[in-house]
Amino acid sequence: MNDQASPRAPADSKWLRVGPLEAIPPRGARVVHSRAGDIAVFRTGDDRVFALLDRCPHKGGPLSQGIVFDNRVACPLHNWVIDLEAGAACAPDEGQVQRFPVRVAEGTVYLCLQDSYANGEALI
Amino acid sequence: MSEQENLVLIGNGMAGMRTVEELLALAPDRYRITVFGAEPCGNYNRILLSPVLAGEKKLEDILLNDLDWYAQHGITLHAGCEVTGIDRVRRRVRAADGTEASYDRLLLATGSVPVVLPLPGADLPGVVTFRDIADVERMLAAAGAGRRAVVIGGGLLGLEAANGLLCQGMQVTVVHLAGTLMERQLDQPAAELLRRSLEGRGIEILLEARTEALLGEDRVGTVRLAGGRELPADLVVMAVGIRPNVELARNAGLHCGRGVVVDDTLQTYDPRIYAVGECVQHRGDTYGLVAPLFEQAKVCANHLARLGYARYAGSVTATRLKVTGVELFSAGDYLGAAGGDELVYQDPAKGVYKKLVVRDDRVCGAVLYGDAVDASWYFQLMREHTDVGAFRDRLLFGQAHLGDAGHGGVDAVAAMDDTAEVCGCNGVSKGEIVRAITTKGLFTLEEVRAHTKASSSCGSCTGMVEQLLALTLGGDYSAPEVKPLCGCTGFTHEEVRRAIGENALKSVPEVMRFLEWRNPDGCQSCRPALNYYLLCTWPGEYRDDGQSRFINERAHANIQRDGTYSVVPRIWGGVTSPAQLRAIADVAERFEVPSVKFTGGQRIDLLGVPKERLPAVWHALNQAGLVSGHAYGKAVRTVKTCVGSQWCRFGTQDSTTLGIRMEKLCWGAWTPHKVKMGVSGCPRNCSEATVKDLGVVGVDSGWEIHVGGNAGVKVRATELLCRVKTMEEVLEYCGAFLQVYREEARYLERTAPWIERVGMTYVRRRLVEEADGRRALHARFLESQRHAQKDPWAERAEGSDGAREFLPLAQVG
Incomplete structure (x- = not known):
């Protein structure tokens, strides 16, 4: 997430504009419909933004509806806790959620659908 | 951290290492940690020595921290290295092999040593105690089918040793000084049932028998009792008790009584030195069971990490016998020595005996034999000083019989098959739970919940899971008396509520700051609780924090397994009208609601509504005069x-x-x-x-x-x-x-x-x-x-500001 505070709007067309940051409640999320499925865009208490496929690796619960704390979200169905940064379930549960690069520029959130990450490696 | 200090732990056992683990969780970088252990291996689960002796487990099964673990956490381990001296002035410890280490903080966890009776022949080969893995290995080496073992001492350890040796095919005799077995834990009727059960297995039990001498040339061969009777013996196990191992502390000039004396923070009389575990004397008491030691570990770690708010106030302990197939539990003032009424249930044919000692309508002691399903419940009633006046007539029949029906008919877990389902919500069997406890080294209900999911949903199997923990580990591991609100704080629900009122705290972040929450954002457990407490304390003044509410209360509808929602309009008193029914039917048709059902509370449930359609559905229902039924809330x-x-x-x-x-x-x-x-x-x-x-x-x-x-x-x-x-x-x-x-x-x-x-x-x-x-x-x-009393639907219905968050933020790609 190194470039999410970048001040100017990205020129590259792979970055898709999804809306203003303020439309996402702090410690909350909003859903973005996409061809890749529903994507949950999270905003933490300290205004970091993360995008994950809106499906818990446990039973497919909508993560966007969970309670967000620190950089984690608790799935509303069975309370699995997912680390937003790594997309991984917190121990002792095991599982991985697909992640999407996301950045904020001039108060606007941009999402990239081309480079998604299904494991814990660092996002570009 | 640049100013890392040196922490030295003497004693690589359960209490010391648990303290280190708790400390690493709180302050991973504060100390460079060095551990001295007299035994040559990593830290193992000492309470599982009996199953190792019985041949049910091996050493590697009961290791809690193997050597890799120490390396991974940057801990220097000197295994097989006995510390012989502490220089408190230079702040150094010295081991028998010359190894030295200096400390800023020292943690003593030297445990206890078995009492050896000063009998003639007590030093002969073939005479062992039952304390560590080396003792078990000595016993196993001497064991063999047809050979004879004499166990001196009919207490908890002695009987577990006797059972283990019996499992190894030996002929076993228990020699016990007192008139009944386990007289420190059992009353006479229960001890009598236990004696019959053990004799039925083939253990010979001699009561009121005093050992006079151990005889043999180069190895023990005979045990002579007072009165002259002689028992042939290839192996003699002395299990007459343990005492805190304080030699090192005493030689270093630390104040000791029976144990190393510590205060409520587990600090000794030398402020740089802490002590935990069996070597400790706290408020006059010493402890030999694992649950209190773990409570001490938690408190001690809190102070080593310089958090400085935890206090150890002593423990109420309970005992179980780890002999496969024997259900036995004892806790508190089981003899009723301090007065009180004895409630007794006895069924000799079924081998069941239960006694509760009740004083002023509070349970203060318990002995259970043959049926210990309710042990955890009684123990909880004891520790929480619950008023049982209202149901003391049903107390002996167990928790399942409170109320008129219930989740009754629970089998005694000891007798259950390994494949039997314990947790019906998550489909977890007895075998899976027992395996998780032993292979993953679990000690608490919370740990079992996290690893297996058993008892983590409806909770009705909690008693059984606690039983399994107790049976597998031989003690009571139910949570400590005072439970914090969640992992983010050490304060209880009551303390948090009081603080909110007394200090006029008016928002979730304010509460967390004031009470020094460990995670500044809290977690999914505490945030909803705090939100509720604030709402209840400051009606009309507190601004509800939606992000601290579970989704159902944020969306004012009930989330279903597929992520859609159910909508239940309020039908006052369950009395409706044709017009109202028609309106609901119209909404169901118009929004193509997949399923319409009557609820158990005489309401109509519209199931399968996607979140983004909720505002429109509510708007339509509002138009017909229908409001939220709050079927989704803690309401x-x-x-x-x-x-x-x-x-x-x-x-x-x-x-x-x-x-x-x-x-x-x-x-x-x-x-x-x-x-x-x-x-x-x-x-x-x-x-x-x-x-x-x-x-x-x-x-x-x-x-x-x-x-x-x-x-x-x-x-x-x-x-x-x-x-x-x-x-x-x-x-x-x-x-x-x-x-x-x-x-x-x-x-x-x-x-x-x-x-x-x-x-x-x-x-x-x-x-x-x-x-x-x-x-x-x-x-x-x-x-x-x-x-x-404001309809939450109207505030979020189609056309209102509140409806926005129900819609997707965007459609892309």
Whole structure:
């Protein structure tokens, strides 16, 4: 997430504009419909933004509806806790959620659908 | 951290290493840690030595921290290296092999040493104690089919050793000085049942027998008893007790009694030196069971990490015997030495004996033999000093028999097959739980929940999981008496609530700052609780924090397994009309609601509505005069009624009118957990009012008010609060009852467990005896309702500002 505070709007067309940051409640999320499925865009208490496929690796619960704390979200169905940064379930549960690069520029959130990450490696 | 200090731990056992683990969780970088252990291996689970002796487990099965673990955590381990001296002035420790280490903080966890009787021949080869893995190896080496073992001591350790050696094919005799076995834990009848059971297995037991000498040339061969009787013996196990190992501390000039004396922070008389475990003497007591040692570890780590707020106040302990197939539990003042009544249940043919010692309506001691299913429950009643006056007549029959039915018929877990399902919600078998406990080194209910999911949903199998923990580990591992609100804090629900009121804390972040929450954002457990407590304490003033609410209360609908929602409009008292039904039908058709169903509370459930359509559905329902039914919240749900005297030929009272009035009074109230109510027009009770949180039953002379019922996981019938004459009186009691529950129950505690915790006597006093108090409660309820009774659907229906968040942020790609 190194470039999410970048001040100017990205020129590259792979970055898709999804809306203003303020439309996402702090410690909350909003859903973005996409061809890749529903994507949950999270905003933490300290205004970091993360995008994950809106499906818990446990039973497919909508993560966007969970309670967000620190950089984690608790799935509303069975309370699995997912680390937003790594997309991984917190121990002792095991599982991985697909992640999407996301950045904020001039108060606007941009999402990239081309480079998604299904494991814990660092996002570009 | 640049200013890393040196922490040296002497004693690589369970208490010391548990402290290190707790410390690493709190402050991973504060110390460079060095561990000295006299034994040559990593830290193992000493309480599982008996199964190793019995051949049920091997050393590698019971290792808690293998050598890799120390390396991974950057801990220097000197295994097989006995510390022989502490230089407190230079702050260095020195081991027998010359190894030295200097410390800024020193932690003593030297454990205990077995008592060796000063008998002639006690030093002969073939005479062993039962304390560590080397002892077990010596015993296994001497064991063999047909050979003879004599165990001196008929206490807990001696009997476990005897059973283990029997499993190894030896002929075993137990020589015990006292007149009954395990006299420090069992009363006479239970000890007698135990003796018969062990004799039935083939262990010979000699009571009131004193050993005089151990005889043999180069190896023990005979045990001679007082009176001259001689027992042939290839192996003699001395298991007559343990005493704290204080030699090192005493030589270093630390103040010792029976153990190393520590204060409530586990600090010794030298402020740089802490001590935990069996070597410790705290407020005059020493402990030899693992649960108290772990409580000490938690507190000690808190101080080593410089958090400095935890205190250890001593433990109430309980004992179990780890002999496969024997269910035995003992705790507290089991002899009733300090007075009190003994409640006894005895069935000699089935080998069941249960005794509870009850003083001033509090359980203060227990002995269970043959059926220990309720051990954890009794232990909890003991530790929490629960008033059992209301159900002492049913106490001996167990928790399942509280209320009229329940999750009864639970098998004794010891006898259960490995494949038997323990947790019905998550499909977890006995075998899976036992495996997780032993292979993953679990000690607490929370750990089992996290690893296996057993008991983490409805919780009805909690007692069985606790039993399995106890059986596998041989002790009681139920959570400590004072439970913090969640992992983010050390404060309890009550302490947090008091702090909110006394310090005028008015927001979630303010509470977290004031009480120094460990995670500045809290977690999914504490945030909803804090939000509720603030809402309840400051009605009309507190601004609800939606992000601290579970999704159902944020979306004002119930999330379903596929991520859609269910919508339940309020139908006052369950009384509807053709026009209302038509309106609901129209909405269901217009929005193509996949499923329409009646709920258990006489309402209509529209299932399968996608989140983004909720505002439109609500708008349509609002137009027809329908409002939110709060079927999704920790809130007042429904008032279920029968038709009552308006129609029913048996009806004595107008139950529908009262039900509607109650619902109009109470709707919209947020409560610690959901609240269901019912009103029946006569004692035939067609609205099932006596399994509701608050149930009203019409009788010829007026109304009976019942509280604390539950028809969920554990069926519990209500208890009668009082009888009144008029509807107005019922309404006053109803508001007052809800308010005292709102103000005093813990978040997510239903009325039934709350009443079991505080006692019906207390509830009656607050509501019936203290009439002024009742009116004040009712007035506070009305004031709170003035702010709460706003239809949440109308605020979020289509066309309102609140509807925005229900829609997707964007459609891309």
